[in-house]
Amino acid sequence: MMFDKFKPMADFQAELAERNVEPFGAVTEKILSATEGVVQGRNVILAGTNNYLGLSFDPRCIKAAQDATARWGTGTTGSRLANGSFAEHQALETEIAQFYGVDNAIVFSTGYTATMGMCATLAGPGDVILLDADSHASIYTGVKMSGAEVIRFKHSDPEDLAKRLRRLGDRANQTLIIAEGIYSMIGDVAPLQEIAAVKREYGGYLFVDEAHSMGVMGASGRGAAQAAGVEADVDFFCGTFSKSLGAIGGFCVSRHAELAAIRFCINSYIFTASSSPSVIASTREALRITAAEPELQAKLWDNCNRLYQGLKAIGLPLGPTPSPVVAVAMEDRSRTIDCWKALMEAGVYVNLVIPPASPSSNFLLRNSVSAAHTSAQIDTIIAAYADLKAAGLITGTRSH
Amino acid sequence: MIDYPEYLNFLCSALESQNKNKLVLSENTSLVADMGLSSLEVMEFIEKIEDHFDISIPLNILPDVNTIGDLATKVRQLNL
Numbered sequence: 460m461m462f463d464k465f466k467p468m469a470d471f472q473a474e475l476a477e478r479n480v481e482p483f484g485a486v487t488e489k490i491l492s493a494t495e496g497v498v499q500g501r502n503v504i505l506a507g508t509n510n511y512l513g514l515s516f517d518p519r520c521i522k523a524a525q526d527a528t529a530r531w532g533t534g535t536t537g538s539r540l541a542n543g544s545f546a547e548h549q550a551l552e553t554e555i556a557q558f559y560g561v562d563n564a565i566v567f568s569t570g571y572t573a574t575m576g577m578c579a580t581l582a583g584p585g586d587v588i589l590l591d592a593d594s595h596a597s598i599y600t601g602v603k604m605s606g607a608e609v610i611r612f613k614h615s616d617p618e619d620l621a622k623r624l625r626r627l628g629d630r631a632n633q634t635l636i637i638a639e640g641i642y643s644m645i646g647d648v649a650p651l652q653e654i655a656a657v658k659r660e661y662g663g664y665l666f667v668d669e670a671h672s673m674g675v676m677g678a679s680g681r682g683a684a685q686a687a688g689v690e691a692d693v694d695f696f697c698g699t700f701s702k703s704l705g706a707i708g709g710f711c712v713s714r715h716a717e718l719a720a721i722r723f724c725i726n727s728y729i730f731t732a733s734s735s736p737s738v739i740a741s742t743r744e745a746l747r748i749t750a751a752e753p754e755l756q757a758k759l760w761d762n763c764n765r766l767y768q769g770l771k772a773i774g775l776p777l778g779p780t781p782s783p784v785v786a787v788a789m790e791d792r793s794r795t796i797d798c799w800k801a802l803m804e805a806g807v808y809v810n811l812v813i814p815p816a817s818p819s820s821n822f823l824l825r826n827s828v829s830a831a832h833t834s835a836q837i838d839t840i841i842a843a844y845a846d847l848k849a850a851g852l853i854t855g856t857r858s859h
Numbered sequence: 860m861i862d863y864p865e866y867l868n869f870l871c872s873a874l875e876s877q878n879k880n881k882l883v884l885s886e887n888t889s890l891v892a893d894m895g896l897s898s899l900e901v902m903e904f905i906e907k908i909e910d911h912f913d914i915s916i917p918l919n920i921l922p923d924v925n926t927i928g929d930l931a932t933k934v935r936q937l938n939l
Contacts, residue, residue, distance in 0.1 A: 608917045
């Protein structure tokens, strides 16, 4: 039967309901600030929102969105290729290109459609895609649609990438290499210097998804490639407006002038409505703030270090280095659910991640840090985990 | 040149460590339905084969692979 394949998921949802816990799609009843809300009836610290710079409540961004709604209306009601390209969209494309120091940019309605659309379109039949094994679902979906030959390389393993490019021989030049800046689930940073060196040796095109690293890394917030000093080796950058920039939307920027023609070939760009003017306006303001106020990034990293070191000190299994994503690795599904529930009861909302959304067989309690968190909030999060450890709910033996 | 039976034997031997259902592995054994491998375990096994034969196995072939025999056929084609 067509619906049989959904039974395991229905059973899992029934189990959660029986345990009176709803970690997936937990409803936020009220947002109090960038870092506090009322979720499922509880006042909680928001430690799972990807709101890295805390700009979703910046008054300048809110005002820009309000003004744009008054000027342009609530929506564009159309595709970028039809009636949905307003001057706001065009201005954001110019500004995001300038932010990256390149000439070409496309703005998409979401980050997912940006990466999926670019990955589905850049390489095609006869080409090869080499993607990191731990790539985001939007990348996997895109490459599957591309028609190219798709090969995985081991996660953040430049030697494995080199080996696979060597095996391709002359076809290495026709290969799109895909990596991310910061990986979204564990928070580890890609070894982009080494990956760029492999690309220089074998050829091909390098695509970097900076969704979780834009605004977070690099001297001017351009991401992990800027921090690694290898932007000149990157052919295409993708990213999102829904994390550091506190809105929704996505982008691709490139030094390749061909992006102008590629724009007209991307289904996820053509066959969907463009972003609402309010979203574009707040994103423009957030981008301006990101470039003008590097102290936000510095505050974010202070908080990242505080949370990472605090959780490490109580012996929790974390990712390799401090990062805006701090994930606690768990082995047992049932115990992870208990921990998520206990954290909520302690006033801390985090993300519960289960395979295959996590990159291994681990279950994750995924925390994301914001520049808007106070030190006291970070300490409350650490204390909540310390209580779980003391209660024996987290053993601290599992590793990523 | 290595023949199909040799690929099949290699794959069956390499899969023994993941044979949690204690099956007698053959070309008709399904990796998922019979052996109960998760998608993660299948990918880890694919990496093992890739390293052993120094080949890359495209993800594109996986929808056509159900049994160990299917995989042996594909690996043989890729390694020709």
